[in-house]
Amino acid sequence: MENLDPRLRNAPYFRCEKGDSSVPVCQKCETCVLAWNIFSTKQWFRRIGEVPRRKFLVSILEQLGSLYLLQYFQNILQTTQGKDFIYSRSRINLSRKEGKIVRSSLNQMLDKTVEQKMREILSWFARSTHRTKANYTLFLLQMCDPKLLLTAANVIRVLSLRQWNNLADYNVPYETSDVFWAASTKTASFPLSRASGKENSLESRRGEASNTDGQWKSSIQCIFEMNSLFSGKAGLSKAKYTPSNLLVDLDVVKDLSSGVSKYRDFIRSLPVHLSKYILSMLDKNSLNRCASVSQHWAMLVQQVKMELSMHPFIQSHITFLQGSYTKGIDPNYANKLFIPVPKITDNGKCIRVKNQKLKLRTKNDYNLWAAYQNQETQQVLMEERNIFCGTYNIRILSDTWDRNRVIHYSGGDLVAVSSNRKIQLLDVIQVKELPTEFRGHAGSVRALFLCEEENFLLSGSYDLSIRSWDLKSGACIRIFNGHQGTVTCMDLYKNRLVSGARDCQVKEWDIETGKCLKTFKHKDPILATKINDTYIVSSCERGLVKVWHVVSAQLVKTLSGHEGAVKCLCCDQWHLLSGSTDGLVMAWSMVGKYERCLMAYKHPKEVLHVALLFLRVISACADGKIRIYNFLNGNCLKVMKVNGRGDPVLSFFIQGNRMVINTESNILMFQFENIKWQYSMDQAKQKKKDKDEDREENDLTEVASRSSTQVFSPRDSMSSKQTVGQESLLSKPYRSRVFLKDTRAPTG
Template sequence: MCFWPQKTKCLNQEGPDAENNLPVMSLGRRDGTVAPVSLQSASSVLQSKDLIRCLPPHLSMYILGRLDQKSLNACAAVNSCWAFLAKEVKRELTCQSSVRDNIRVLQGLCPRGAISNYAKTVDVTIPQLNEEGDVIAEQGDKLGSETKEDNLQAAYRDLKTETIQLEERNVFCGSYNIRVLMDQPDRSRVIHYSGGNVVAIGSADRKVRLLRISGMEEMSPGMLEKKEVSPVLSGHAGSIRALFLHEEKGFVLSAGFDLSIRCWDIYSGACVKIFNGHCGTITCLDLHEEQFVSGARDGMVKVWNLRSGKCLRTLKHSSALWAVKMDGTRVVSGSQRGLVKVWCAGTGTLIKTLEGHQGPVKCLAFDQWHLVTGSTDGYVLGWSMLGELKRCLIAFRHPKEIQALEFLYLRVISGCADGNIRIFNYLTGSCLKVLMANGRGNPISSFCVAGNRMVINSPASLLLFQFEDVRWNYTLDTDREMVGKKNQPAGTSCGTPLHLQQTPGHHLSQRHQLALEMQNTDQLMRVSVPFETKKLWLKLKNSLHGPVVRSSIPAPSAVRPKTYPSRRDNEFRLLTGRQKEEQEAAAAAQYQARLAKLTQEQERASKKAWLRKIKGLPVDSFTEEGKTPAPELGHNTFI
């Protein structure tokens, strides 16, 4: 049963072919779009042979959509009806391509085939600095002498550069086990992990709890682990918003809504020091040796001495702070307005202000050479830490806001609000791996990375990812497996149908597999498939279609493609008319060759038999006429 759209117009045929009065659509689409009726021809002859015109438009478009771009363009030249269908197919394919691009972003750029033990020492371009520490402008155009540039070279195109060697590794791209540390929903939970056996946890209950991580041999995968270490650290007057745990030295820093920073002894539970000075909720902490830095909603970044408890420097922003990091020489902070500032840790001098984010900067990470920042605008931006260079070097797109960042071995590890953790190659921008933190789609609130462990905090649970120990292989050429187009033998088409192009590594759909099979079998699908009509003569007595009875009703006929089954390699295949003619010609040539060979053999046999007859030798034993009849050509020769 066929249901036609409401806007379908039927063209009924008149005359002797009235049995073909099937409803012919005016190229209506499922969404109600109707093509002009003028595109259809009123010729009953064409309509009886043109299957594309007789089918419902969505089926016709489905058939044409399986063609490649070249064949689709050729179909548009058949007639106005085909041209309209081809135009609609192209428009639909464009929409599908746009949707696929968005899906690729949502799925993490479709990363597949990352080599988990890849490692290499690579040459990385960095800008040269003068004696004052500023970048040096390049005289002339460097693009004219370079044929290929990577992202960093393109960013440094008008600067003097030099090359350094850095080590890159595909960290966190291997297999891993998951441990559930806490399965209690808590949107206010904050954590910190420094790589030992304890995780510090703070929340709105104003307490800091220490959770012990058991050894991997003590637990089975997926087992719920909750082993709280006493004592519970209590003393804050408000919810805790920032933590920093240093297990080796036996202390933890906590800060939050009560505007104070407290240093706790994790073994005795005593509050060792209290740091006061902020006028707003403290949102972030970071520690380096004997100094630590804090950022708050009051727009101030403060550098503290851990032992003396004094504030060494105060660095000011014009909006609230959400992320702050420091090393021995620099302090980097990200604010509500999307600005990132780089300060000198020793003097408190502002080195540069980086602008590029369209939302608050929630997280950041850096090393001696490079800086990465994440924002609620869904982008991770890469910058240079050298000199006063303020140019964005590379951008990593995400579907939602960025909540956590790490930068290790030229790999950017980002935690997104879509519930996924992505590992990017900083040099190329490609996504190597996507880790799904939970199956519920809960956002990543934060994560901490130490060694081969990753502690992930989400509003629903607290997880531990324990990755396998990796022996790094420095002999590999690429950081990911080349999966995609495989080598094809000569003569086969390597082009993929327009609407079936996919990224490397993705599983092919059934339509894609069928299209590839059709391409690899001598390109059976061409611009159009010819059809033939044959009348069916029914051998029934007293039938309307018998030779005696005259009827105005035409005899039934069968319409089918002009393709012919051919058996090759124990399989049947369909041949077009031209292929059938070529096959018949080849078969005729082969038959003629075999006939000529047989004739020559018969002539040679007759000649030998005639010589034996002259010599008086028996001919029957030679030609074996008693067992096998002699060929006519031989008998004629004897006569």
């Protein structure tokens, strides 16, 4: 204790009351013992582990034994209810498993001396006055980190509520609550002073002290009043503790410091949106009972009820907006028109127009007809439709996140899905996986092609092989070996299979024998390939698209224009589409050796899949949207957001009114409504017929008005003319025709 004298001079509140200049420390008074225990605790408290510190802190707080002290420290630790501490609470793990692990390590790390010191201090603390308890607890909290402060706040809150419940059982007079609330409303502090309690109480009555002393005196006075009121109850609480059980068990620490108990309103501690989400899962009766808990709960229940009542309304509007389309776009529109295609000679070369200069296309001239400048063309009859511009329903087939997932759908009820080396079939009607599994690849599957009608499945893998599987048994029928790199893409036409790999080669296979028929080479890895009865089209990472003749295996033309890798292709007899990482879908002609780009459709991010159907370009973009463009003029007819998260659309497959979509987070199926297509010629005839009927009605109306105004003619003739006019008016189905127009208007 003599070594503490220099430090005690800097702490005047811990100076010994009985000491003088010769003997500064008596080592016997309450102040000296408090100072010694504080400094000794500081020596070992920060050296021990987190769990023993938590045990000691909870044990100290349990020995406070005063309702006012608990409320005082609760006010001090009020800041732990802020958002930063709420986040810290979510990061603290107070499970029993952790406690058991730390307890075993505690026996290895702590010696019996530290535990004995804890018990000695707890024994002294239990016998100390409230003033000493307040001072020691304050210094102990100063040595705590934020996690321990959070633990202290939770423990004090639980202990305070227990004290109030015990007081209610003992029927304490109402005046005690007045004393408590009067004390809690003041910003009381506990400055460590040399003055005694009696002197302070007398000085507080006289009112001669300063403002700081007045606050301290009022605090001490409240302590004395509460001690006198609750002395009997405090004695009962202390009687439960003996020197052997002053250091609480770890399970008690967990229950008191977890922050989740019957003494805690956990809903108030959560963010509002999480609280409403939890309450929204209750039934109506439980929700009504929750409104009686507190004012905060009643406010949350009211908001939850309002949101639940609005949910059907919002769902109906979402269903309506899913089928919305750009103003002026008719989802029933269809037409047959002549489309220009290049004229070619016998050797495949295009015929140019003589003596005509090349002009730059303006915005108004940006269409397919203006694309063929200086080129002789011929007209081919084609059909256009505003496909997938109507309403649709959404079905979630799979909700598993996988950015490397590959699927294929060819119509029917099955979808082939691959994840890593595993291949499974998914039933789109019953939305469940079939038990058949296809195992055999040594590497991850990168390409699939499902042929449900022929009962087989093709898969290309990282292990350089292509395998053919039986759909019913899952057995491997045939293996196609020949690629020296990862197989990235496949396409099938009749009994001809074409595949592309990272070995910069495109191979044509016989599906029945498994033999490689032809090989076509690029200088870069292949990303996409397509085949039809005449041509094989392939694209690479450099951005080039090459068209090969199937029979002669000769390169017909090379299409260049993309500034990024071309990841997807689609072609028919007349046109070719290519989608690239540069955000463009380019349209080309498949006729002869015509190599100029016809149209370009811009996207905000890279294009991952593309399709051409009824002169409509359907593209999947990395921004999570599917767009439908008019192939002839480049206008965007509709934009469909696949999911709310905006995950990239990896691929989609169209069959009839179904569109199966693969994103990074799920697999969806869009089921579009059945549409009766209204061709433009039929619409023109219907409009002409309506005009003729309107003209006849106007003529009859004029006749009726004239016959009704002949006042000076004989009555018989007038009545007969009026009757004829009215019967002729009633004979025309005017109202029914107007009603049919009204019913057709929403669909048009």
